[in-house]
Structure formats: C-alpha cells, structure tokens
Amino acid sequence: MSEHSSKIMLITGASSGIGEATARTAAKAGLRLILTARRGDLLEKLATEIGQDKALAVPADITNFDTLKQVVAQGVKHFGGLDVVFANAGTGTSTPGTENGDPAEWQKMIDLNINALLYTAKLTLPHLRKSTGHFIMTGSVAGKITLKGSIYGATKWFVQGFGNNLAEEMREWNGRCTTIAPGMVNTPFFDEPKPNKLDPQDVADAVMHAINANPRNNVREVFLMPRY
Ligand SMILES: NC(=O)c1ccc[n+]([C@@H]2O[C@H](COP(=O)([O-])OP(=O)(O)OC[C@H]3O[C@@H](n4cnc5c(N)ncnc54)[C@H](OP(=O)(O)O)[C@@H]3O)[C@@H](O)[C@H]2O)c1
Numbered sequence: 001m002s003e004h005s006s007k008i009m010l011i012t013g014a015s016s017g018i019g020e021a022t023a024r025t026a027a028k029a030g031l032r033l034i035l036t037a038r039r040g041d042l043l044e045k046l047a048t049e050i051g052q053d054k055a056l057a058v059p060a061d062i063t064n065f066d067t068l069k070q071v072v073a074q075g076v077k078h079f080g081g082l083d084v085v086f087a088n089a090g091t092g093t094s095t096p097g098t099e100n101g102d103p104a105e106w107q108k109m110i111d112l113n114i115n116a117l118l119y120t121a122k123l124t125l126p127h128l129r130k131s132t133g134h135f136i137m138t139g140s141v142a143g144k145i146t147l148k149g150s151i152y153g154a155t156k157w158f159v160q161g162f163g164n165n166l167a168e169e170m171r172e173w174n175g176r177c178t179t180i181a182p183g184m185v186n187t188p189f190f191d192e193p194k195p196n197k198l199d200p201q202d203v204a205d206a207v208m209h210a211i212n213a214n215p216r217n218n219v220r221e222v223f224l225m226p227r228y
Contacts, residue, residue, distance in 0.1 A: 007211070008079040010034040010072070012062055012120055013089030015042040017187030018138060021200035022086060022207050027054055029208060034075030034082075036060050036068075037089065062089055063111040065119045072123045082127035084211055087120040088138040090155075092189060097149035106151050113155035121166060134176040136207055137163055141183040141225060156181075167220055176218040178210040183225035197226040 009026055013019035015037035023033055027050040035043050040059030047055040056078050062068045076082050090113045093105045117137060128135060143156030163179035170177045184190075184197040202224060210219040 007031045007083040008034070008075075008081055009084040009086060009211075010036070010075055010082060010120075010124065011086045011088060012036050012116070013138075014046065015039045017189060018182075018185060018200045018203045019086070019088045020046060022088070022204040023050065023055070025201070025204040025208055026211075027051075029212075031084070031211075032079050034058060034071070034079065036062060036071050062116040062120065063108075065123075068116070068119050069123055072127070076127055081131055082124060083131045083133045084136065085120060085124045085128065085134070086136045086138075086207060087117050088136075089116060090138060092152045098151060099149070101149075101151055109152065109155060113152075114158050117159060117162065121162075125170075128170070128175055129173050132174055134178070134211060135166060135170065136178045136180060136210060138203075139163060139179045139181040141181055141223070144181060144223070163221070167218070171218075176210075178207075178219050179221045180206050180210070181221060181223045182206075196228050198224060 009031045011019050011023050011033060014023050014035035023035055023046060027033060033055040035047055035055055035057050037043055038061050043057035043059055047057040056075055058071045058074055060067045060071045091109050093109055095102045137159055139159040140156040142153040143160035147153040167177035182198055182203050184194055185200055185203055186194040186197050187200055206222040206224055213219050
C-alpha cells in the first residue's frame with residue numbers, strides 16, 4: 001500500500017473503459033472510491049468486486065447539476081471527505097464532421113464533455129480545498145491536434161484549456177490539477193475493438209502516477225500515445 005492509501009476518490013464514468021480500469025487500480029493501491037455513471041448494475045458489480053467497504057456506487061446522469069450534487073454529498077457523507085477527483089466521463093459522436101454533424105448529438109456530448117466537467121469541478125472544489133486535494137480530468141490527443149471538422153476534438157480542446165486554467169485557480173491553495181491526454185484507447189468508446197492501441201490500464205497507470213507523485217510535484221499533464 002502507498003502512503004496515499006487512505007485517500008478518498010470520486011471517479012465519473014466508472015462503469016466502463018478508462019474509469020473502470022482506474023477504479024480497480026486505485027482500489028488495489030488502497031484508495032476508497034465513490035463510483036458514478038448511469039448504469040447502476042455495472043457500478044454495483046464493480047463495487048462488490050472491489051469490496052463494499054472500499055467502494056460506493058452512486059448511479060447518476062452527471063449532466064444534471066442537482067443530481068451530481070447529490071452524488072458528491074452522498075459520497076462525502078459516506079467516507080467523510082474527498083481527496084481526489086477523476087472527472088473522466090465523456091462521449092463522442094457517431095456522425096463525424098461539422099457540416100454533416102447532428103446538433104442533437106453535439107448537445108449531449110457538450111453537456112457531458114464540457115458542462116458535466118464544470119459541474120464536477122464546481123461541486124468538488126470546496127471539498128478538495130479542505131483536503132488540499134487533487135482534481136484530474138480526461139482530455140485527449142484530440143484536444144491537442146487539429147482534426148478535420150471534429151466537434152469531439154473541440155470539446156477536448158476545451159478540457160485542455162480548462163485544465164490549465166483550473167490548475168492556476170487551485171494553485172491559490174496548493175491544490176494539484178492534472179490533465180490526462182490519451183491517444184486511442186481500447187474501450188467501449190469504439191464499436192470495434194482496438195487491441196493494438198493503448199489499454200485502459202495504461203491510462204489508469206498514468207492517473208496513479210499523478211496521484212502518487214511526491215506531494216511537492218504537481219503533475220500538470222500526462223500525454224500518452226499508442227506506440228503503433
Ligand atoms: N477511448 C479512447 O480512445 C479515448 C481517448 C482519449 C480520451 N478518451 C476519453 O476518455 C474518457 C472515458 O472514455 P472511455 O474510452 O473509457 O469510454 P467508455 O468506456 O465509453 O466510458 C465512458 C464513461 O462515461 C459514462 N457516461 C456517459 N454518459 C454519462 C452521463 N450522462 N452521466 C454519467 N456518466 C456518463 C459511461 O457510463 P454510463 O454509460 O454507465 O453512464 C462510461 O462509464 C472520455 O472522456 C473520453 O472522451 C477516450
């Protein structure tokens with residue numbers, strides 16, 4: 001167990017892919033977890049596997065501010081505080097590009113990739129301030145490069161920019177803020193498996209690197225790409 005073994009961590013998008021792998025990895029390192037996503041059955045299964053004393057499953061659609069407020073309140077009450085937040089939930093679109101894109105799909109994606117990220121930060125910062133804690137968010141390589149017509153990429157440019165701004169705000173009270181920017185990861189984000197790309201475990205390891213860094217070290221960004 002690491003010296004951070006007693007930390008309490010909220011993970012959004014914990015029901016699959018990167019969030020699920022990070023939950024398992026953080027639990028092995030001894031962190032206690034508040035897990036949220038919409039699919040309660042998957043969250044319950046994961047929490048049972050981790051151990052009900054170490055993980056609390058709180059199903060929610062986090063694009064609703066009041067719903068997310070309840071998740072944070074319930075989690076903090078259950079474990080008695082909050083040290084780390086992994087704002088990871090995100091989605092893409094099935095219709096690529098701008099001219100051919102679907103505004104209804106954009107709305108859902110923006111609600112999650114942008115608004116829910118902001119809600120997660122606003123609702124957890126008062127708790128992280130108390131613990132001098134750590135806010136971690138999932139950006140993407142798509143937020144660092146130009147991708148023809150990509151609205152998804154544009155939402156991740158938002159994450160990248162917000163991550164930098166939030167890090168400066170949190171510096172006022174010595175909080176840590178990290179943006180994790182992966183290239184393609186083999187998760188249910190894609191309809192087809194991507195076995196030669198990054199594994200969700202690689203991203204989970206990057207998250208743990210930021211958490212386990214010496215307290216003097218604020219890992220501001222981890223950018224990881226598949227080798228092939
Ligand atoms: N896979 C990649 O190549 C890749 C690369 C770079 C960045 N990313 C980013 O990584 C993050 C995680 O994606 P992933 O690849 O792990 O895909 P994933 O397996 O599809 O995970 C997405 C997670 O978000 C949750 N979610 C979706 N809508 C939600 C809502 N309204 N409220 C609460 N939770 C919601 C999903 O759970 P429910 O459906 O149960 O709600 C799921 O747990 C995303 O931000 C994505 O943009 C992915």
